[in-house]
Amino acid sequence: MTTTRKWLLKSRPSGALQDSDFDLVTLPIPIVGDGQFLVRMTHFSFDPTQRGWLGGDTYLPAVPIGGVVRAGGIGEVIASHHPGFAAGDMVQGTFGWQEHALSDGTTETGPVTKLRAGVTPEQALGVFGVTGLTAWFGLTEIGKPNAGDTVLVSGAAGATGSVVVQIAKALGCKVIGIAGGPEKCRWVMEQAGADACIDYRAGNVARQIREHARKGVQVVFENVGGEILDAALANLALGARVVLCGGISSYNDTAEDRSPGLRNYMNLTVMRGHMQGFIVLDFAKRYGEGVAALSKLMAQGKLNTAEDIQHGFENCPATLRRLFEGKNFGKQLLVV
Numbered sequence: 420m421t422t423t424r425k426w427l428l429k430s431r432p433s434g435a436l437q438d439s440d441f442d443l444v445t446l447p448i449p450i451v452g453d454g455q456f457l458v459r460m461t462h463f464s465f466d467p468t469q470r471g472w473l474g475g476d477t478y479l480p481a482v483p484i485g486g487v488v489r490a491g492g493i494g495e496v497i498a499s500h501h502p503g504f505a506a507g508d509m510v511q512g513t514f515g516w517q518e519h520a521l522s523d524g525t526t527e528t529g530p531v532t533k534l535r536a537g538v539t540p541e542q543a544l545g546v547f548g549v550t551g552l553t554a555w556f557g558l559t560e561i562g563k564p565n566a567g568d569t570v571l572v573s574g575a576a577g578a579t580g581s582v583v584v585q586i587a588k589a590l591g592c593k594v595i596g597i598a599g600g601p602e603k604c605r606w607v608m609e610q611a612g613a614d615a616c617i618d619y620r621a622g623n624v625a626r627q628i629r630e631h632a633r634k635g636v637q638v639v640f641e642n643v644g645g646e647i648l649d650a651a652l653a654n655l656a657l658g659a660r661v662v663l664c665g666g667i668s669s670y671n672d673t674a675e676d677r678s679p680g681l682r683n684y685m686n687l688t689v690m691r692g693h694m695q696g697f698i699v700l701d702f703a704k705r706y707g708e709g710v711a712a713l714s715k716l717m718a719q720g721k722l723n724t725a726e727d728i729q730h731g732f733e734n735c736p737a738t739l740r741r742l743f744e745g746k747n748f749g750k751q752l753l754v755v
């Protein structure tokens with residue numbers, strides 16, 4: 420094989436992602452220089468934050484027009500002139516949507532790492548990757564739940580939310596999930612162990628939260644934003660912590676679509692609560708600690724995960740869209 424394919428960003432997306440926002444190009448496989456190695460990609464992670472990276476500058480610079488679409492993934496080193504990596508190594512990094520990636524051992528979001536023995540690519544990109552680490556650090560460092568607290572988790576059937584539910588249960592909290600549809604809600608309760616799960620498509624979310632948490636919620640782990648966050652803010656307990664992990668409901672909004680704001684934010688004042696955002700990269704130096712904690716929960720049988728695996732490099736854009744259509748069940752991955 421002498422050629423390889425890459426997905427490039429063709430134009431800055433406006434609204435929901437379209438196939439026409441991307442270009443699939445075929446190029447020669449690059450030559451491996453001194454201090455470099457070549458990775459044949461096997462798995463890609465799909466993350467809502469990729470929508471932000473395509474739209475403009477965020478906590479990372481925007482993917483440039485004509486640039487390879489930024490994405491985390493795993494692959495096998497197939498040639499190396501780098502002292503730290505050898506052919507056959509399975510490696511993880513932000514390699515982007517390309518079948519073959521040339522690397523010097525670093526990526527935009529940190530160093531390329533080797534897969535730990537006994538960890539599958541699905542686990543490395545999911546529960547022990549950005550997803551699980553976001554759940555761990557966001558909940559324990561920002562939400563700081565105490566045993567007996569009521570924790571409300573939106574996006575509860577998703578990759579991050581489902582791990583948050585289970586960490587909170589392991590810490591002795593009452594957990595209320597919010598997810599789209601009865602099938603996802605059933606999974607959140609039966610497999611992730613939430614005490615209750617609200618189907619946000621089935622009606623008044625604020626009222627449903629109140630029915631499950633008469634005295635309010637001490638911790639909100641927010642993945643969705645908008646109306647769902649507003650419903651959570653209406654149900655805060657005294658001193659509540661709102662962890663602003665994400666707001667996927669608005670990621671496709673154009674400037675014109677953007678909602679004017681939250682109606683219930685003054686409840687933070689009344690209940691002496693606080694709302695704090697974070698980016699998991701802030702905890703990069705402590706990832707080992709997070710992986711150890713998540714591994715322990717898994718060994719104790721307290722962490723169930725679900726992976727949604729799509730196939731085929733040509734399906735990268737369609738797979739990313741699944742996150743915004745609520746089609747994914749658990750961690751969205753693609754096998755090349």
Ligand SMILES: NC(=O)c1ccc[n+]([C@@H]2O[C@H](COP(=O)([O-])OP(=O)(O)OC[C@H]3O[C@@H](n4cnc5c(N)ncnc54)[C@H](OP(=O)(O)O)[C@@H]3O)[C@@H](O)[C@H]2O)c1
Nearest residue numbers: 467553577578579598599642664665666667668698699745
């Ligand atoms: N702060 C950080 O460092 C950090 C790191 C990782 C992830 N995040 C954030 O965490 C959140 C979850 O990410 P993830 O990777 O775990 O994805 P995910 O939850 O596995 O997938 C996204 C889910 O969001 C829900 N959703 C999509 N559009 C929606 C809408 N308009 N209204 C309500 N729900 C909607 C869908 O679930 P339903 O079918 O249940 O609607 C969908 O399955 C995102 O907001 C992401 O940006 C933040």
